[in-house]
Amino acid sequence: MSLGVFIIRRLLFSLLVLLIVSVVVFVVVQVLPGDVASMILGTDALPEDVETMREKLGLNRPAHIRYLEWIAGAVRGDWGTSLRLNQPVAPLIMTRLANSSVLAALTLIIAVPLAVGLGIYAGLRQGRIADRTIALVTLIGTSLPEFVWGNLLIIIFAFWLQWLPPSSLMDAGDSMFAHFKLLILPVLTLTLVMLAYTSRMTRTSMIDVMERNFIRTARLKGIGERKVIFRHALPNALLPTITIVAMNIGWLMGSLVIVETVFSYPGLGRTMVFAVSNRDVPMLQMTVLLTAGIYCLANLIADILYAYLNPRVRY
């Protein structure tokens, strides 16, 4: 199968998944028990009020019509109006998305190379003290939830040492880059949580590659160990990390929700918490659809890149 055909097939698959995702979002929010109108008005609302609200939201029309309207709107860029804030959802979400992207990008730039480096080193020192220490430290990193790490770092760096601000509250017009200090603790929290998986998979991959025959051949040819590792082992061992990074983007989105809450950071994750706690259905639906879409896109790109670099998966 040529790369072109592979990309087209993978693209269609992504579209199918996105379609299913949108149905899941719609069904969970609008069709499951817990009527949207009474969700908004609270449990002790009068039945007449609920009925008026249902009428206002157009809930009395059949579900599949509402779904189609919602999807058509989402595709055209008409993302609806926030029930709580009474303003269009689209610009709000885009601003928040930009803020979250800064956090996510910084984390990936720091965490991925660090994790890969640790993984390679641990793999080369398999079973030794260094390997076990890295395993233990990264395990603890991933076992403490984001909100525990975040609060610990606040206690240490903001209250004891007083080096960094405890939260990311800032003036509305300020750009993220003007407040670099604000970003340090959130990024550090996300990095700690992300390290374990990537370093672990890189380690396994490295160990696996180092046992292959072509490495033995390279060694028997008399090439120096350094060259064996960097020229022969690494390119093969690093291939799977592409997929792993894509998966990390998915986890990162979950982590962002928590970290943004801990540091009061104005990102997409906190928007989602706001939408859930205020039962802001249009905002909730679009935030979730957007995040799932980004995750799908990341996986799509990773798969295409993987297939491009490793023709073996294409058949």
Add this chain to the structure above:
Amino acid sequence: MSTLPSAGTDTPALATATAASEAIAATAASAAASAFAAPPLGRRSFFALLRKSPDLVVGAALLLLHLTLIILGPFATPYPYTEFHMTDALKPPSWQYLFGTDQFGRDVFSRVVYGAHGTLLLSTAATALGVGLGVSIGMAVGYRGGRVDEFVMRIMDGMLSFPSLLLAMLIMSSLGPSRLNVIIAIMIVFVPRSTRVLRSVTLGLKNLEFVEAAKVRGESAFWVITRELLPNALGPIVVELAIRLSFAILLSTSLGFIGIGVQPPEPDWGLMVSEGRQYLQTAPWLMLFPALAISTAVIGANLFGDGIGALLAYRGGRNDL
């Protein structure tokens, strides 16, 4: 948050990376499944096990500690967890109040111990239900194959496109915050993941000779799955349970922390951390002790899962312990 499959090389044969994490977990799991062909472990002393897999022993010990908390907790707490001692508000840890007191003078030690009941029982229930359902669906569609398999797995792919916490939040928003709903939400999050792992384990097992033999004997699909496949998939299922348990604790406490899970005044650990945040500077013990409880439970479940996984893979002859 991350799954930590212990063994298993990660060269996903198919690049359907929407669920690559599960693919990798499945590689580990099927390696573990095939390990049953290896000779049995034989009798080993506790110390041999400790040397072979310190992870497993430490993990089991931590889990046992928490189990003790759950069982003995209600009898061991010095105060009822809701009792106010207004004159003793925000006291640091002392012999009278082992973990200090909160803004209402409630004993933090008692609340953490009761929190084990809340958080851990809830997480265990969600894990058992989610993995149980996932195992059933995964084995059924894996064994059956064909269109049903294709259809079910595409839906699972769709559900896997949500980061776990986001899907849980989505479900909570619809069901409303309560203990039972947290269990349901986490269960739904787990089903596609467990289904994927167990389906792939089943695919690895179903063409083996003993399964063929059972089929030729004319056994029903139900019989083959429960009597032939299930016992051979126990290893991966145990690993799956342990890893999911650590996730369930992380998920349920995270939901509690952002305020859409278990509601006050229930002594949930995530909720306690969230409530302690106002006093982070003046009374850090309000946050630290529940955080410690969460962390030890998650580390315990992770180590236990890793240990079991590595042990099973080791028996298969891998030198990756």
